Amino acid sequence: MQRIGVFVCHCGSNIAATVDVKKVVEVIASEPGVVHAEDYQYMCSEAGQEKIAIAVREKKLTGIVVCSCSPRMHEATFRKAAERAGINPYMVEIANIREHCSWIHKDINEATEKAVILARAAVAKVNLNTPLTPGESRVTKRALVIGGGIAGIQTALDIADAGYKVDIVEKTPSIGGRMSQLDKTFPTLDCSACILTPKMVEAAAHENITIYTYSEVEKVSGFVGDFTVDIRKKARFIDADKCTGCGACQEKCPSKKTPSEFNRGLGTRTAIYTPFAQAIPNVPVIDTEACIKFKTGKCGLCQKICAAGAVDYTQKDEIITEKYGAIVVATGFDTINLDKYDEYAYNQSPDVITSLELERVMNAAGPTHGHLERLSDGKAPKEIVFIQCVGSRCSDDRGKPYCSKICCMYTAKHAMLIRDKYPDVNVTVFYIDVRTPGKNFDEFYRRAVEQYGVNYVKGQVGKVIPQPNGKLLVQGSDLLDNKQILKEADMVVLATAIEPNKDVRKIATMLTASIDTNNFLTEAHAKLRPVESPTAGIFLSGVVQGPKDIPETVSQAGAAAVKVVGLLAKDKLTTNPCTAKADELLCNGCSSCANVCPYGAISYEDTLVNDHGIRETRRIAIVNSALCQGCGACTVACPSGAMDLQGFSNRQILSEVDAICR
Amino acid sequence: MSVNNEFRPKIVAFCCNWCSYAGADLAGSSRLAYPADVKIIRVPCSCRVNPMFILRAFEKGADGVIICGCHPGDCHYSTGNYYARRRMTLLFSMLDYIGVEKGRTRVEWVSAAEGVKFSDTMNDFVAKIKGLGENVRLGDLRCKN
Amino acid sequence: MKYSYYPGCTLKNKAKDLDAYARASAQALGFELEEIENWQCCGGVYPLGSDEIATKLSSVRALNEAKEKGQDLVTLCSACHHVIKRVNDDMKNVDDIRFRANNYLKLDTPYAGETKVVHFLELLRDTIGFDELKKRVVKPLTGKKIGAYYGCLLLRPSGILAFDDPENPKIMEDFIRALGATPVIYPYRNECCGGYISLKEKDMAKNMCDKITESASGFGADMLITACPLCMYNLNKSASKDIPVYYFTELLAEALGLKEEA
């Protein structure tokens, strides 16, 4: 039997308002093993922790139960406090009487009764706790960044500058991401390429950075500090060492009809291509689906024309296996598919475009060479309508429930740029709310209205009606005027909701990182640990965590880098001691446990055992505690009951069940 | 026993540390109420839940047992919830066979972001158990006070 | 292939053509429409109130009869299709309505939405297939520029009707193509013709039908097709633009070479 001290926290009024803490102390004091019980305003405070130390000293405690907030919040705090007081930190258990009790119940009697039961369960468990000692694992001093947009580039640069090796894996043929597709950026109207290209060049030239473009992460194993990752480097069919990037192959390629991904399908590209002029690396790839040589065996023009002899049709995909201490996910976003929103006629008229498509139209390197023109007939528009919140803030199954956050600002930007360059073009913006929190953001939007005369109409659009004369009739609400208005426009631009990149779910599964219902990766704590995944060693950078603009993305990218550097700076990590262990007297070496272990942590050794005087050699399961992550799958698979999980043993959990059902 | 004789079921909820326990925390911090009859036991993973724990709970007088884990594909340990699902499917049909109604046992996937789902699930489960009434099968009379 | 068939009130009277051409075409295409015995009027509009039961029962009776025969239930009139399909969804998914409707009907086996409700056009698309239909056409309607008029009843609410994309449907356009004619796509094809409003608010209905016919002819349609007798009436009666409106089954029968027989 342990000598247990129970400490009941008021958490100000968070607990004490709904749970009679004095009553809990009074009742729990008579539980078996409890030799001390007290309550205090804030157990996590310095003074609260000191109370634990005093009680340990005076009452010679061997176990501690803290009735407080969730163990996910302060278990670590109280374990450290116990350690300082001279008790093994794994002799501490938390009864969660805040999140699981006081915050969800109103009736004080009911909540108090439940708090007592939760405390009893914790006491029962501590009575069976045993001191545990964490092991150590090594840290591979190299980081992996998945995604080569501005988020990934910034994170990689910051890690590399701190002196650590970092690899960027980018799915497309070039780094640069969404930002490379933008024309101008808010709120200062810098040219996007002008500020992004130097960062791309810096990343490419950095001695600590290796960039794998046209590559994808295929397999991840291991854990924090020691991940092993397989990267598939897709065949480019170009020898990157020989290619000079002269571009002759692209000029001569006869297959020119493939829609350009970079231009959002508004223009075309050749089968051998670099996505854009400033691409890094400036090495083309061959799209085998479009290439005549690959489809028919004839052609081969690019190989003939290439003076460097870099074209190699026999190139194969390559798998690179590398070890990493930390992984950053920076996979970014895409716009949602608009098939379910055809009241806006996106699939019915080429003059209805998304805002991202407008970026390409406005860009000098885009499909119209930067001229604002209708994609149907090339005519200059006179009336442009912008529709906000297309697919954002929806609770139906068509769109996304969240605000995409960037649309209000980029629409103000587009409206302003158009009015600036083409003063005779009228611009109308249909909006529900204009959301512009951010430094110099609202001022920016107001400039669009006051200085550039952009017409903002409060109300959503119901339908965009293509007219026989090629115009678009926009039928929308003017809520302030309580009218339904019909506006004839030449172009309609949809502020389309953004969503995480389609591949992110697959990546999250490989990383065992949690992901929310909208496919954004979950943070370890929404407020206090926003750039870390709950899965140790996985970090989040950019829109993969939630909608954000470029300044926020860059800040978060830097924050993620700091967390990575903090991890890589350590030589050793302490490991979770709650690992599985086989009782050699019960184990019969049947292999059931190894079959279910996701980490390959279980092996079998012929061991000499002394079974009540019978000495014999038996095949016994041995758990490698450096590999074991403590899930417990093996403990249930074990038919003889030999396998148990330290810290969550069968007896401990049964004692909790007993205490709850008592 | 409560004074007004209203049936208050005993319900044990096993929650995995990574998703469902965090989902329960989120339900708490979002103040999404569910009945106090539910008591949560934290386990590292739903695959840590030994059928023995569930049998013991019923033996000791529990009226319902629910196991919550990460959504399929999202398990922190990759595959744990799949093991849990298979094991529990077998156990529940065995329990049903010996008279512990299927409604008294449940497996539910709740992610760390699903506070609402956690609360809704618990409200629903408690209502179902109340509908079924007290569990008399498997209860060990020696365990009654 | 045998199907239960629910013609509805108007098809027995003002819209006999819609019915007759459909039956003739069905026979030619090799499936049989067995009229439900003693069917009652669907009511014309789906009762939206969540507490309405009695007004849904006639649909349930028809659905149950099809269920007992083990057949899918084919509809033709847009309104009947709309009402019966929505009531079926209620019977399948809304506990309260299913419980109360079954209490009223006292059927041997309670009805719980088992019957599949199929519109004639869906039958052409999903069972026969427009490619196959094209092969059966003997008098292709080559050169005709036809605007499909969907109206609201077939398309919305799309979650329940699941007929086609509610904003950019194509089933009738594909049908027109199968008959050898050219579909004319115009944006008002899924806007309301005014429906029952034309009884008392004639100007309002006229106004709405004008928009539809002007848009259709603006995009070059010579004629319109519809599946709904009320749309037909409104478009014919109210619209100032003189554009002929046909039931889709009439053109089908024509293309199949059955028009004279029917």
Add this chain to the structure above:
Amino acid sequence: MSMSHGKNQAEQIREISGTNPLKCMKCGKCSATCPAFNEMDIKPHQFVSYVANNNVEELVKSESLWKCLSCFACVERCPRDVKPGKIIDAARQLVVRERGGSYLTADEIPELLDDETPQQLLVSAYRRYKR
């Protein structure tokens, strides 16, 4: 009292329609969509806010009750799944369920008919306008 009457009716409308007007984000897409907008005295987005605010006295007297086509365009396009079309139908139900609340009487009908009037029109109008 009129206030409590109003509240009662608003509650009834919420019940009959099975909708939750609090889901509305006031975007106005229903009014932007409505083909009968110009004929209505109270506009579709207002139906929702009237019922949300328990202020339906004007709504049940409104001409809009008889102008809504139940074409469901507002329901289809509403980003918040509020279903304004069901709300207005529930308000109409409230009126026609009360004695004498019908918008159409039998003796009016003959003069509204012509040779081609389909049964469907009468049936539909009757079900909409009358108990």
